[in-house]
Every structure is written in C-alpha cells, then in structure tokens.
C-alpha cells in the first residue's frame with residue numbers, strides 16, 4: 469500500500485517510523501514532512517492546509533491510505549475533503565475534531581454528559597468576563613476558545629494577573645480569533661498525564677499512558693512549550709485508574725459524540741489531572757500528542773496500519789492492540805531561546821552516533837538538509853527516545869544518546885521523567 473502522512477513534526481516522524489515496520493506498507497509519503505522524515509518517506513512539498521493540492525496529489529499518485537497528524541488541518545476539515553474525493557483517510561471529521569478546536573464546545577460536552585472536568589463559565593463579552601473575574605477566587609485559569617498552538621491557557625494568581633490575561637486574550641487578541649470567546653475555569657491541582665486512544669466511532673482503545681513536560685526549563689520553570697520531553701508509562705496511572713477512566717471518561721466521551729451526531733474516528737488525546745476529587749479532563753485533543761507519540765508508539769507491538777484501518781472501517785473491536793511490557797523516555801533537543809526567539813540553520817552533528825546506540829531512536833521535529841547535512845530548522849529540533857525495561861533504564865538510555873548530538877545553542881531539560 470501507498471501511505472501518505474500529513475504533518476511535519478516529531479509526531480509525524482514517529483508515525484512514519486512505526487508504519488514503516490508494517491509489511492503492508494510499500495511506500496510512504498509525507499507532506500510537508502521534514503529532513504529526518506525524508507530518510508524513510510518521500511517528501512511531498514505541499515502545505516498541510518492546502519487540501520485541494522493534497523487530495524489531487526493523493527489521487528494522481530494512487531495513495532491508498534492517508535494519516536493526518538496535525539490539529540489545524542483536522543479542525544479545518546481535511547478529512548471531509550479527502551472523503552469527498554473518495555479517499556481513505558485516518559482522522560476525525562471537522563464536526564468531531566471540534567473537541568480540540570473549541571474549548572467552549574468540549575467543556576459544554578463534558579458538562580452535558582457528566583464527564584469530570586474543572587468547573588467553568590464561557591464568555592463572549594469582555595465586560596461580563598471581567599465582572600465574573602472580579603467576583604471570583606484565585607488562582608483562576610483563562611483559556612482562549614480556539615487553537616492557539618498550545619499557548620492559549622493562562623494561569624492567573626491574582627486579580628491583576630487575571631485582568632491582564634483577559635486583556636491579552638480578548639482585547640489585544642494575542643491568540644487571534646481564538647480569543648473571541650474565553651473559558652474561565654477553576655484552578656485544579658495534581659499530577660497530569662496524557663492518555664491517547666484509538667477510536668473507530670464507537671469503540672475506544674486507550675494506549676499506554678504518558679507524561680509530558682510542558683515548561684521550557686528544569687523543575688517546571690519558564691514558559692510553556694509544545695512539550696520538552698515525555699515518558700511512558702506515567703508513574704501514577706494505575707490499572708485501577710485506567711479502568712475507572714474507561715467507564716467515567718473514555719467511553720462516555722465517545723458515546724457523547726455519537727449522541728451529538730459527531731462520531732469520532734481517529735485519536736482522542738485525553739489530557740488528565742489526578743485531583744483530590746479524582747481524575748478530571750483538562751483538555752481533549754483530536755490527534756496524537758507531540759512528543760507523547762515518540763514514547764507511546766515505540767512500545768506498540770501491533771501493526772499500526774491494521775489499527776488505523778480498523779478505526780476507519782469501524783472494526784476496532786476485532787483488533788487485539790498489544791503493548792511491550794517496558795518503558796520509554798523522549799528528550800527534546802530545542803534551539804536555545806525556544807519558545808520565544810531562536811535562530812535556525814545551525815549544523816547538527818552526531819545523529820548517526822546516537823542512532824547507533826541500542827534501544828535509541830532519533831525523531832526529527834525541526835530539521836532541514838543543507839549541503840547534504842542536517843541543520844536546525846525549528847524550535848523543537850529533535851526528540852531522542854530511549855527504550856528500556858523500566859523508566860530508569862529508558863531515561864538513562866535517552867540521555868546517553870542526547871550527549872552524542874550537538875548543535876549551537878542546543879537546549880534540553882535534564883529532568884525528563886524524574887518527577
């Protein structure tokens with residue numbers, strides 16, 4: 469089969485790497501991809517948002533199956549565009565991807581179907597939001613409604629910060645039209661974890677758990693990023709919790725989407741927090757996590773293409789999704805200054821040395837080729853994944869490989885998996 473992947477980050481590299489192991493995949497393509505993905509797939513220089521060119525390419529090239537990695541095209545209706553052309557595609561339609569595209573929608577869904585989440589109010593008027601904040605308690609959490617590259621969430625410790633935050637979202641519109649509506653949420657505390665799940669519209673199969681490190685610097689300091697590293701499994705997500713989540717969160721979410729006439733096929737990403745009152749949903753995403761995918765897929769035993777196809781065909785209940793009894797850790801190597809301001813174009817050395825280590829895979833997030841050499845081409849540059857019998861071994865393996873890779877202003881967290 470000819471398979472096309474849409475996206476360009478470390479997540480898409482991990483998806484491509486796993487699909488490459490499928491005996492049924494003859495050729496992989498990736499649009500727009502990156503230099504690392506180009507070592508295992510043919511790069512198609514079409515933007516992930518150019519649905520017309522992508523569907524035309526898929527038809528012309530005879531692509532049998534397309535996998536959408538990124539959120540923007542999903543929320544924008546890329547799956548609808550492919551299906552309209554009779555093309556087989558993995559991912560939710562726009563009317564289901566809205567669980568990520570609108571926080572106001574997802575909060576309302578959770579409230580209506582009794583899915584545990586933080587208490588909240590939604591405002592379309594700045595004045596009303598301001599009044600609500602002035603009469604509220606702190607800390608408080610402000611969320612721009614729409615997609616904001618994971619940056620539209622502000623945790624405000626007092627009234628002054630909250631008013632400033634509200635201004636940022638609704639008046640100066642730092643996150644664009646995403647800030648036309650704001651969700652104001654109660655502040656919750658507890659360990660966070662990510663659970664991604666395969667979904668075929670009615671059946672949901674959760675993957676092994678993972679934990680992200682969103683802040684830029686060690687000890688969870690500095691600005692929020694797309695994710696500086698991950699490990700799997702989470703240290704707090706027990707079998708008991710998983711069972712409880714299945715009956716109280718996962719299946720109810722899928723059933724709620726059916727009841728709303730928005731059946732979800734693809735990956736539901738549950739951002740969870742274990743509070744003193746039990747597990748609560750912090751957010752939904754409609755896609756694989758990045759860099760969660762880089763620690764979850766290396767632990768998957770089952771053929772990924774078989775699972776994707778079963779999701780599209782509605783036969784996920786017939787598939788036995790199996791996992792290795794091991795652990796994985798991924799350390800992101802970023803450009804110094806990320807996520808605020810950073811340079812690109814620095815030569816990267818040592819990738820092949822890292823890849824030569826046992827149980828190590830290097831996933832490219834932001835790289836390009838210049839004169840036949842890999843150079844930095846983004847904030848997050850590489851994700852170095854180590855696999856081991858337990859977390860300690862996986863973390864040690866990943867960090868040993870990280871030491872072998874170098875580029876100017878290389879920045880990474882030294883505490884991935886420690887907390």
Ligand code: AMP
Nearest residue numbers: 586609618621653654655656739750751
């Ligand atoms: P989100 O983009 O919704 O996942 O939010 C980004 C991060 O903000 C989460 O990973 C949490 O660390 C934090 N956060 C979001 N909502 C809350 C909340 N209600 N209480 C405390 N922290 C939150």
Ligand code: GLY
Nearest residue numbers: 680695757758759
């Ligand atoms: N790592 C968080 C995300 O993919 O949204």
